[in-house]
Amino acid sequence: MTRQQLVDQIKQKKSFLCVGLDPDIDKIPEFLKQYPDPIFEFNKRIIDATKDLCVAYKPNSAFYEAYGVKGLQSLIATGKYIPKDCLSIIDAKRGDIGNTSDKYACAFFDESTSGMNFDAITVTPYMGNDSVTPYLKYDGKWVIILALTSSIGSKDFQYLPTEDGHLYETVIKKANTWAGADRLMYVVGATKSTEFTEIRKYAPDNFLLVPGVGAQGGSLQDVCQYGITKDCGLLVNSSRGIIYAGSGEDFADAARAEALKLQKEMQVELEKSGII
Numbered sequence: 284m285t286r287q288q289l290v291d292q293i294k295q296k297k298s299f300l301c302v303g304l305d306p307d308i309d310k311i312p313e314f315l316k317q318y319p320d321p322i323f324e325f326n327k328r329i330i331d332a333t334k335d336l337c338v339a340y341k342p343n344s345a346f347y348e349a350y351g352v353k354g355l356q357s358l359i360a361t362g363k364y365i366p367k368d369c370l371s372i373i374d375a376k377r378g379d380i381g382n383t384s385d386k387y388a389c390a391f392f393d394e395s396t397s398g399m400n401f402d403a404i405t406v407t408p409y410m411g412n413d414s415v416t417p418y419l420k421y422d423g424k425w426v427i428i429l430a431l432t433s434s435i436g437s438k439d440f441q442y443l444p445t446e447d448g449h450l451y452e453t454v455i456k457k458a459n460t461w462a463g464a465d466r467l468m469y470v471v472g473a474t475k476s477t478e479f480t481e482i483r484k485y486a487p488d489n490f491l492l493v494p495g496v497g498a499q500g501g502s503l504q505d506v507c508q509y510g511i512t513k514d515c516g517l518l519v520n521s522s523r524g525i526i527y528a529g530s531g532e533d534f535a536d537a538a539r540a541e542a543l544k545l546q547k548e549m550q551v552e553l554e555k556s557g558i559i
């Protein structure tokens with residue numbers, strides 16, 4: 284999906300919601316366990332219930348890898364089921380030397396080899412240029428670099444002082460020399476909304492993938508106040524807040540209700556900024 288297609292989807296759906304698909308076998312409704320692939324069945328129903336309200340889905344690979352071969356099968360099936368008008372993001376947070384990154388890129392982007400064909404992958408920048416560029420060899424695919432994470436531990440390294448301000452600002456400045464805003468996004472936590480102003484100095488046009496609303500307590504309104512751009516420039520993720528909104532047979536309706544709440548709030552922000 285190109286940047287323009289993503290912006291068009293945001294305007295059309297009046298939403299910049301990314302639904303996080305982080306299924307946990309201990310949390311999914313009991314009745315789904317009669318299906319051959321309960322995790323896929325869970326995701327399928329969440330996707331069916333929310334696909335008109337969001338522009339992206341983000342399966343986090345940890346929640347699939349945890350179940351070994353079966354988990355991988357659920358991930359492959361989920362990736363194929365994500366509608367083509369939604370950006371599919373694999374939240375894998377990979378990062379390794381060049382030839383290893385080649386294999387990660389093949390795993391998540393090359394359907395003919397692995398069965399997976401995600402539009403975007405999250406990558407850690409710690410190992411630098413050669414750990415990131417292999418993903419960019421795949422035409423049209425996005426790399427989403429961890430810049431300032433929503434986690435408490437973000438203070439350990441990401442705020443270290445540098446000539447650009449902080450390490451997370453140096454990461455963005457440097458990574459922007461590897462590719463443009465049509466291929467690179469950054470992860471910035473919703474719990475860090477006041478830092479968005481600084482981040483926009485270095486990433487005025489890049490989309491930011493923003494986890495941390497809902498269960499982690501970040502505010503959508505604060506994120507928009509400091510981070511929204513003329514093209515929106517935001518994909519705001521909620522995982523647990525949506526997928527575990529309900530736990531019974533009607534869990535997908537409950538998920539839809541939560542997604543709808545966020546979509547309505549996003550519509551207000553898009554209107555306020557003159558984007559729609």
Ligand SMILES: O=c1ccn([C@@H]2O[C@H](COP(=O)(O)O)[C@@H](O)[C@H]2O)c(=O)[nH]1
Nearest residue numbers: 343432433434472494498499521522523
């Ligand atoms: O800084 C980061 C980077 C990634 N995540 C991931 O996003 C979701 C958030 O889930 P919630 O249930 O909405 O809290 C999850 O997959 C994280 O691993 C993040 O939270 N922060």
